Amino acid sequence: MIKIGIIGCGFIGTQICSAVDSGAVPAEIFGIFDFSEAKADDVLKLLKTGNPQKCAPEEMIESCDLIVECASQDAVLKYALPAAENGVDLMVLSVGAFQNPDFYQKVRDAAAASGSKIYIPSGAIAGTDGLKSAAMANISSVSVTTRKPVSGLSGSPYLIENNIDLSELKEPKLIFEGTAAEAVVGFPKNVNVCATISLCGIGFDKTVVRIIADPTISENMHELEVYGDFGHMKMAIENKPSPKNPKTSYLAALSAVSTLKKITDPMQIGV
Ligand SMILES: NC(=O)C1=CN([C@@H]2O[C@H](COP(=O)(O)OP(=O)(O)OC[C@H]3O[C@@H](n4cnc5c(N)ncnc54)[C@H](O)[C@@H]3O)[C@@H](O)[C@H]2O)C=CC1
Ligand SMILES: O=C([O-])CC(=O)C(=O)O
Known part of the structure; x- marks a missing residue:
């Protein structure tokens, strides 16, 4: 063993x-x-x-x-x-x-x-199998949109550095849009999935990440969209967060x- x-x-x-x-x-x-x-x-x-x-x-x-x-x-x-x-x-x-x-x-x-x-x-994401296969030919774009409850995003360096206060948020708000390289630095405990997607696909500088703070949901949601020679792939997952750590999904x-x-x-x- x-x-x-x-x-x-x-x-x-x-x-x-x-x-x-x-x-x-x-x-x-x-x-x-x-x-x-x-x-x-x-x-x-x-x-x-x-x-x-x-x-x-x-x-x-x-x-x-x-x-x-x-x-x-x-x-x-x-x-x-x-x-x-x-x-x-x-x-x-x-x-x-x-x-x-x-x-x-x-x-x-x-x-x-x-x-x-x-x-x-x-x-915490699905679709790495399809993305890895797709990457054996040309891929033109990969994007990940992550949507989390406010409690799952609190304390992130990007929010602190940019003085973004989400405590009074009543509606979903796009709080970040950029490359995966920037996202994993600004949200190190939230978007490791984007690092995994970058490694499977077209890299950290070409993978586009959007992060939405959503006070109306209790799940951690990730949407992956890929275009390439293989065709078009869309994946959406609604993850239950861990009861111990709201940033992390059970999956x-x-x-x-x-x-x-x-x-x-x-x-x-x-x-
Ligand atoms: N790849 C993925 O899809 C996902 C990755 N993660 C990441 O996985 C990691 C673990 O997640 P959780 O178990 O939910 O976190 P957690 O916060 O529940 O546990 C992390 C533990 O590691 C300890 N720790 C942190 N840095 C350490 C160090 N340098 N040396 C020794 N101990 C250290 C902390 O004291 C804590 O007990 C986190 O970095 C998290 O962001 C989480 C969810 C999805
Ligand atoms: O668990 C999740 O939903 C995603 C996450 O925290 C990460 O990728 O670091």
Whole structure:
């Protein structure tokens, strides 16, 4: 069984640990890490199988087969390269960190040299299968429109830097329109899906992102629209947010668990 290290014991980390602990994924949690000791302790208390420990990422990199980052873009910037250089597989949820092309290339090159794999789950969006296939020919445009309740957007650097106060909002409002590269910096906890779409399609600088704050909804919604030689694709998803973290959709955690199942399964279905 593969030995997994988890960096980040919030909503997604907890869901992954529970899935492994229940036997739904044939793997073993070797270690967990969170800079909040309390969060790591809460996850340790949940686990009933194996011998999971709190341990530093450096120790995971020495001892695990796969490290799952479900913490923050900062954590990706800190641990992705050492993991890839050490030949350890890595799953990344805070995909926005890859908008820096030099960093992305360094991690890719290190993984290629060491033979490790970097897994990026489809996360809180659908349609990555069709987009990846479409990208085998010419794609003329990709856009993502994300619509979230105000509580899911609060505290984003873009809102703070531009003095945008959404607390009195009564109707949906377009609060951002720009490239995916700009969106993942301004909203690092909200539009990692746009980073994933950029990597599957035409890149961070050509993917157009719109973010709408909507006080009338309770779901996190994403619409993907792609035009290319293949034709025209439209995808819309209405995600239930996690009860623990309104920024994150439940589907994001399910997609991480599903990716783990795919890694450990002899049958590989879908692109
Ligand atoms: N790829 C996708 O489609 C999606 C990605 N995400 C991203 O996945 C990540 C995890 O999401 P959630 O579990 O909902 O977040 P969360 O906020 O519930 O949990 C994150 C945990 O990581 C810890 N953490 C943050 N930075 C850390 C660091 N440098 N070192 C150690 N611990 C650190 C925090 O203390 C917290 O306990 C976030 O970056 C989120 O933006 C979320 C939803 C969709
Ligand atoms: O969970 C979602 O709906 C999207 C999200 O937070 C992200 O992509 O970072």
